[in-house]
Amino acid sequence: MGTVLAMTRMIRSFWVVLGLFALAGCGNQTEPGLASQLGGRFIPALAVEAESAVEPGAPSPETAMLFQVSGLGIVGLGQLVEASGGRRTYLGETGYSVTFEGDVMVATRGFGKDLMAADVSQVRAAIAQRSGTARRVHEYLDARDQISRQVYECTFELKGTEEVDLGLRQVETRILSETCQNPRIVFENVYYIDSNGTVIASRQFVSDVIAYLRNNRL
Amino acid sequence: MAQRAIGAGAAISLIAVLASGGAQAQDRGITYTLYGTPGLLEMPTALVPPDGEFAATLGATTTMQRTTMTFQITPRLMGSFRLSTTQDFYLPYEDPQEGLYVDRSVDLRYQILEEGPLLPSVSVGLQDFIASGQFGAEYIVASKALGDAFRVTAGLGWGRFGSGNGFDNPLGLLSSEFETRPDDTDAIYDGQWFTGDAAFFGGVEWAATDTLTLKAEYSSDAFERETALGIITIDSPINAGVTWEPKPGYQIAANYLYGNTFGLTGTILFNPNNRPFDGGFDPAPVPVAQRDAGAGAGGWDRAADPEAAIIAATSRALAAEGIELNAIQLNAGAARIQFTNNRYRSEAQALGRVARIMTRTLPASVETIILEPLARGIPTSAVTFNRSDLEALETVSGGSDAILERAMIAEAGSSAGLTPVAAPGGPLTWGIAPYGAVQFGDGENSSFGINGGIEASAAYEIRPNLVLSGALRQQLFNTADATTELPSDDLQRVRTNSAFYVQEGTTTIPTLTLSHYGRPLPELYSRVTAGLLEPMFGGVSTELLFKPVDSDWAVGGEVAYVRQREFDQLFEFQDYEVITGHGSVYYDFDNGFHGQLDVGRYLAGDWGATLAVDREFENGWRVGAFATVTDVSFDGEIDSGVDYGIRVEIPIDFVVGQPTQRTLGTTLGAPERDDGQRLDLDGRLYEEIRDGHYTNLSEGWGRFWR
Known part of the structure; x- marks a missing residue:
């Protein structure tokens, strides 16, 4: 019955031994302990890239954007780190990034349920016309690391005016609303357009978990 | 190194991980039996949990504890692995004994009909089906929801579930072989499925609120053996209980059984298909830099860009x-x-x-x-x-x-x-981390205990593929009682003496090895590891693996000459030496399942084979089962039977939402024994190589742009 008794102990251990899990350690190993991984986040690979370092000093309207994600408690500046091929990518202090094509967000990283990629060509055309309909495609990473795709039908409509506070200045804007839906989800993106026809602020849908990202120019 | 330290004793840290994430709403409505299967109190229903769902259940009465892992292997096939203890129980062909009796059992359940607007869900199941053990039963069962909150279940049971108010087996019409159940023996399988008397069972479930489900059943289990031994008395075939789900993924049930007994059940649910942090909070990558049109047309200016x-x-x-x-x-x-x-x-x-x-x-x-x-x-x-x-x-x-x-x-x-x-960072890496382990030992001679301490580990990269590495451990506590001398055994003690290693090894060198990896030919990989390979053995281990980049399969071979280390785990060895090794075939099926067959000689000198089948999720989860048979498994004197069990590996990034390669794994159901044991080696080739090959890369490719 030796085996039997050993198994008894196995059962006991199964229910008894809690707490062995969170064993953090220290050392110079490339893989840090869990505790340090859960600490602050930033984009280390970029920080060491000397040539892209942003000049210290006051943030410039050309290279910075203000971001807010209520669900994650994010309010802060993102610095423009890449502008090429018609896309602009901003990097936030806490390790997230947001990429735009024109004025439309096409990707986020570092938010958890990120927008991995998007097809917004029709959306951009509708924004230019301030009206119309558009098909919007979003891609997400699912629980099993596969790309899943959501397709939305969107309707654009001007909805009056609003004064937007950009911190340093107040700007009178027209509000362009984009209502999108598919059988699962409905959301409304909002673009604030100044008298020059520039989108100076917006609220755009990221994912069902994160909800909206707000951004405005300085 | 911390991974090894944790892995050694993480039998239950699994639960800590399980507890960190709940299941989703669709799991509501399915509650678990004392057997840890979806069902009523002790009787099954035909319900099927979501694919991939994992349920860990403890069902306890004063006389019987059942600890069960249930896994939804495919959308219709469910498997359960159970360790249970019953006070003063023994089977008819066993010697009478007093004390806790431990039974290891495996169930399978298959849903043959999905529930429709009119038709019920129908499942057929085999409980404790491998040997005619304590819980052997078979059943076919139908369940149907009536409205939002009611569900009724009716079934026909055999074996244990055909013992209460049983009648002649209707399958006897097909063949008289079904009429009589074979006497209990310890044979692997002697044709007992669906034989002997049959009986009806059934019950109702009522979801009174979102979190409370009331259940009642008519049980067809007469507990014949337990009643005969005076362990359980059956005053009523009606059992009733209430299950409380305080939050999705956690269930606690209070049950009134047999007309005289209280029982409690606790279940934790977890599903690899529900990731708590979605894609994880990996810091954003640097974006791709796009070249200007025409850039680089003049070639590479080495002066400007050295x-x-x-x-x-x-x-x-x-x-x-x-x-x-x-x-x-x-x-x-x-x-x-x-x-x-x-x-x-x-x-x-x-x-x-x-x-x-x-x-x-x-x-x-x-x-x-x-x-x-x-x-x-x-x-x-x-x-x-x-x-x-x-x-x-x-x-x-x-x-x-x-x-x-x-x-x-x-x-x-x-x-x-x-x-x-x-x-x-230079060629030297090092780390210090706490470790913890659970000791099982040989049941008669050592007791269960937890031990732990501090481990310092270091690795020196002479070349990237030639590494000297080792660890030093200081034990700080050990709760196990002192171990007495082991009696001699028919088989060389290679694992059942582990208690001595824990007891005598307070300041130890668990590993100290020089390892060399190579690729002598394209598609062919090699490994040589020499030194103190693991806490109990040292020597030289060599391995070759043939694995084309785009193949779903691989073949490999491993041979080692090892000697048993002294219990103090320093530099001395005992007399026992052995040449051990295996030929292995690996196959990655398209449907998410992975198989491995190892044939060869084990540490105690026994010859045999191990078959392992795992379901591998693209997000890193693995849930599998294995079985080992060697030439001593059915040897008259040793007769240890088939060694089988289940194993689970959880990727830590799934749980914490941060990138890490760490995993947490545990193996259940293989008590310490000496037959069918392999070296506990770090860095076997197949698992190292396959991550960079086409199948694994493409399965995880959704993370390329992550």
Whole structure:
């Protein structure tokens, strides 16, 4: 019955031994302990890239954007780190990034349920016309690391005016609303357009978990 | 090293991990029996949990405890593994005994009909089906929801579930063989399924609120053996109880059984298909840098863009991603690098990060980027990208599939032309971490205990594929009682003496090895590990593996000459020595299942085979079962039977939402024994190599642009 008794102990251990899990350690190993991984986040690979370092000093309207994600408690500046091929990518202090094509967000990283990629060509055309309909495609990473795709039908409509506070200045804007839906989800993106026809602020849908990202120019 | 330290004794840290994430709403409505299966109180229902769902249940009465892991293997097939204890029980063919009786049992249940608007869900099940053990029963059962809150279940049971108010087996009409159940024996299977008397059972469930479910059943289990032994008295076949689900994924039930007994059940549910942190909070990658049109047309201006500066910038940027640049080959049109990913579970994600960094550091004239991931210092594959594809597809819908389609995944090239790059942190890595372990030992001679302490580990990279590594442990506590001398055994004690290692080894060197990895030919990999291989054995282990980059299969062989180490786990050895080794075949089925067959000689000198089948999720979860039979399994004197059990491996990034390659694994159901034991070796080739090969890369490719 030796085996039997050993198994008894196995059962006991199964229910008894809690707490062995969170064993953090220290050392110079490339893989840090869990505790340090859960600490602050930033984009280390970029920080060491000397040539892209942003000049210290006051943030410039050309290279910075203000971001807010209520669900994650994010309010802060993102610095423009890449502008090429018609896309602009901003990097936030806490390790997230947001990429735009024109004025439309096409990707986020570092938010958890990120927008991995998007097809917004029709959306951009509708924004230019301030009206119309558009098909919007979003891609997400699912629980099993596969790309899943959501397709939305969107309707654009001007909805009056609003004064937007950009911190340093107040700007009178027209509000362009984009209502999108598919059988699962409905959301409304909002673009604030100044008298020059520039989108100076917006609220755009990221994912069902994160909800909206707000951004405005300085 | 911390991974090994945890792995050694993490039998239950699993529950700590399970507790960190709940199941989803669709699991509501399914509650669990004392047997840890979806059902009523002790009787099953026909319900099927969501695919991949994992349920850990403890069902307890004063006389019987049942600990069960149930896993939904495929959308219709469910498996359960159970360890149970009953006070003063023994089977008819066993010697009478007093004390706790332990039974290990395995169930299967298959849903043959899904519930429809009119038709019920119908399932057929085998409980404790491998041997005629304590809980052997078979059943066919139907369940149907009536409205939102009611469900009724009726079934027909055999074996244990045919013992209460049983009648002649209706299957006897087919063959008289079904009429009588064979006497209990310890044979593996002697034709007992669906034989003997049959009986009806049934019950109702009422979801009174979102969190409370009331259940009542008519049980067809008369507990004949337990009643005969005076362990249980049955005053009523009606059982009733209430299950409370305070939050999704956690169930607690109070039950009134047999007309005289209270029972409690606790269940934790977990599903690899529900990831608590979605894709994880991995810090954003550096974006791809797009070249201006026409840039680089003049070739690579080495004066303006010196090679040394490019290498330094690439190495620094990779290091910040937890990736080591090992070697580089650079010319005006193409760049090839070898790197070691130390952070990302998914090699595809590491490839994506490396590729993006290279778009920022390489001269504009370079169009072809070849990435060779290293495992233990040897390249596992060569993934070739066109830089313009990387520029075009980063945030484009369909970009993930497109970049996989346009990339070329092939055998790694030779080392000719590569310039080695020294690791930025130097060749020495080290770490200090606590460790903890659970000791089971041989039941008669040592007691259960927990031990732990501090472990310092270090590795010195002589070359990326030639590494000296070791660990030093200081035990700080050990709760097990002192161990007495072991009686001699028919088989050399190779594992059942583990208690001595825990007791006498307070300051120990669990491992100290020199290991060499190689790729003598394309598609062929080699390993030689020498030294103190594991806490109980030292010697030399050699291995060869044949694994083409694009194959779903591999074959390998391993031979080791080892000697048993002294219990103090320093540099001395005992007399026992053995040549052990296996030939192995590996196959990755398309449907998410993975099989491995090892045939050879085990540590105690016994010959046999181990078959393992795992379900592997793309997100790193693995749930599997294994069985070992050796030439002593049914030897008259030893007669230990088939060794079988289940194993679970959980990727830590799934749980914490941060990138890490760590996993937490545990094996259940294989008590310490001496037959069918293999060396506990770090770094066997197959698991090291396959991450960089086509199947694993493509399965995790969704993370390329992560």
